[in-house]
Each structure stands twice: as structure tokens, then as C-alpha cells.
């Protein structure tokens with residue numbers, strides 16, 4: 001049975017109104033089937049279907065307009081469609097500090113991102129792009145093979161996704177190091193941990209591959225820039241699956257063009273879709289994927305949003321609550 005119910009049955013869901021707010025996606029159409037399957041009692045509206053803004057309890061958002069949320073005076077929850085909440089920052093600016101913001105995060109997303117990152121690491125380290133090119137020429141040629149244990153992957157960000165990727169790469173036999181703001185308890189003993197800006201240089205100096213899974217905040221914007229790229233060993237591979245704004249594009253292209261960096265695998269971009277004339281598309285040392293690192297199934301998004309609202313109404317803190325002061 002897929003429909004959500006509470007200890008009081010489905011009755012409390014009947015009074016819930018959720019509005020879709022997005023400037024980049026027809027969010028209402030995107031989640032309509034999921035709402036019908038999971039919680040048909042809930043009123044799921046597009047902004048033009050809202051006749052009384054005071055009945056809206058939740059705004060479910062993906063890049064909402066900066067002034068979109070002021071319209072709803074009784075909001076209890078702002079729910080992000082994804083794990084990242086940077087897209088909400090302009091719309092949150094003048095809303096009350098105690099208005100709850102939640103994101104989507106779960107094992108579906110962690111597994112999907114682990115798969116993406118493992119693929120990207122192996123694609124470069126095992127030279128699968130060269131083999132694809134050779135197949136096109138009908139050429140049988142084996143290249144020297146480095147073992148996983150000789151290759152160190154550093155993951156910037158040890159949250160839900162970074163920690164899951166670390167576990168998967170350790171399983172595959174890679175040396176793995178993680179960087180975050182704090183040292184974490186309960187991490188695999190084989191993971192080498194680094195914390196804080198003072199340890200960044202040591203962290204980077206050993207990374208054959210650097211994976212960025214940081215949230216986008218004022219501290220992390222432009223993280224993959226001149227300084228970080230200079231501190232990586234020569235011929236490193238950079239994977240960015242978090243946000244396009246983590247990359248200083250000129251610094252990245254210059255490091256690739258001068259041979260200081262071997263390759264970049266990029267899933268996220270300053271502008272999405274990546275414009276047709278962008279130099280990344282045809283660059284021989286860049287692999288582009290169209291923001292497909294990880295997604296949670298739509299039914300789970302609706303379920304998590306309702307769980308979050310019901311937790312707020314019960315006076316608790318929702319599982320996927322976001323610390324607005326910290327920015328993630």
C-alpha cells in the first residue's frame with residue numbers, strides 16, 4: 001500500500017494544501033502522479049490554482065522566484081525538491097528565521113550518487129574512455145592497469161552523499177580520504193579524515209581524484225579554483241557533482257589546457273542546460289553529464305515532505321531539517 005497515513009488515519013492529510021513553486025520546471029505536472037499515488041487527499045496546486053494564499057501550508061520548491069513565497073502568510077514548511085537548498089536562498093531572504101526548511105535525502109539518493117562517483121572514478125582511472133575510442137576504430141590494445149589500492153580518492157564533503165561514496169570506493173579497494181568541517185565518529189576505520197580549512201592542503205596533496213560533494217554556501221563557492229587546483233598532484237582528476245558554482249571555470253579550463261589537470265567529470269553547471277556553445281562540450285579532457293548524479297523517486301519526495309510537515313505539527317524536528325544559519 002503506497003498511500004501515506006498517520007496514526008489518526010488519512011484524516012489530517014485532507015486539510016493539507018501544498019503549492020508547487022519553480023522557475024525552471026513544471027513542478028506541478030512533474031509530481032502530480034506521485035501526489036495521486038501517495039496522498040490523494042492532499043491539495044496539490046500550481047500557483048495559479050491558489051485562490052486563497054492563506055490556506056497554503058507547504059511550498060514545495062525547485063528554484064522558486066525570489067518573491068514567490070511572501071504570498072503565503074501561513075506557510076509551515078518550505079520543502080526543497082532536492083538535497084541541495086542553495087536554490088532557495090534568494091526566496092528565503094526576508095522570511096521569518098523560524099520557518100522550517102527541509103530537503104530530500106535518503107538511501108535512494110546516496111546509492112545513486114555512489115554509483116555515479118564510482119563510475120566517474122573508474123572511467124578515468126581504468127581508461128574506459130580510451131577503450132571506447134579504440135572500439136570505434138576496431139583496435140585491440142591493452143593499457144597498463146593501476147590497481148585501486150594505488151589510487152587515492154579525496155571526497156570534499158562527508159555528509160549523506162560524500163560518506164556514502166566513501167564507503168563504496170573503500171569497498172572497491174581505493175584509498176579514500178574525506179574532508180569536512182569536523183571529524184566524524186562512526187566512519188570506516190580505513191577512511192582518512194581531514195577537517196577544516198587548515199587541513200585542506202594536506203588533504204588535497206594526496207588526491208589522485210578529487211570529488212566535490214559540498215553544499216553551495218558562501219564558504220564553498222568557487223572551491224575548485226586556482227588554489228585548490230594548484231595543490232592537487234599533477235595529472236589529478238576532478239569530479240564535481242554538487243553545484244556548478246563550486247567551479248571557477250577559467251581556472252579549471254586553464255589547468256586542463258596546460259596539462260596540470262588530467263581530466264574533469266562535471267555533472268552540474270553554472271547554467272543548466274549547459275549552453276550549446278560552452279567550451280566544456282567539446283573539450284577532450286572533460287566528461288559532461290546532464291545533472292544526473294542522483295535522484296530520489298517522486299513518491300519518496302512526496303512522502304518525505306508529508307513526514308516533515310507532520311513532524312513539525314507534532315512539535316518535533318523533521319528528519320531532513322536544514323540549518324538555515326549554516327546554509328545546508
Ligand code: NDP
Nearest residue numbers: 083084157158159160161180181182215219241242293294
Ligand atoms: P550534506 O549537507 O549531508 O553534507 C555536506 C557536507 O559538506 C558535510 O560533511 C559538511 O561538513 C561539508 N561542508 C559544508 N561546508 C563545508 C566547508 N566550508 N568546509 C568543509 N566541509 C564543508 O549534503 P549532501 O551530502 O546530502 O549533498 C551535497 C550536495 O550534493 C548538495 O548540497 C547538492 O548540491 C549536491 N547534490 C547533487 C546531486 C546531483 O544530481 N548532482 C543530487 C543531490 C545532491 P560537516 O559535516 O562537518 O558539517
Ligand code: OXD
Nearest residue numbers: 081082083084085294
Ligand atoms: C539535488 C540535486 O540537490 O538534484 O538533489 O542536485
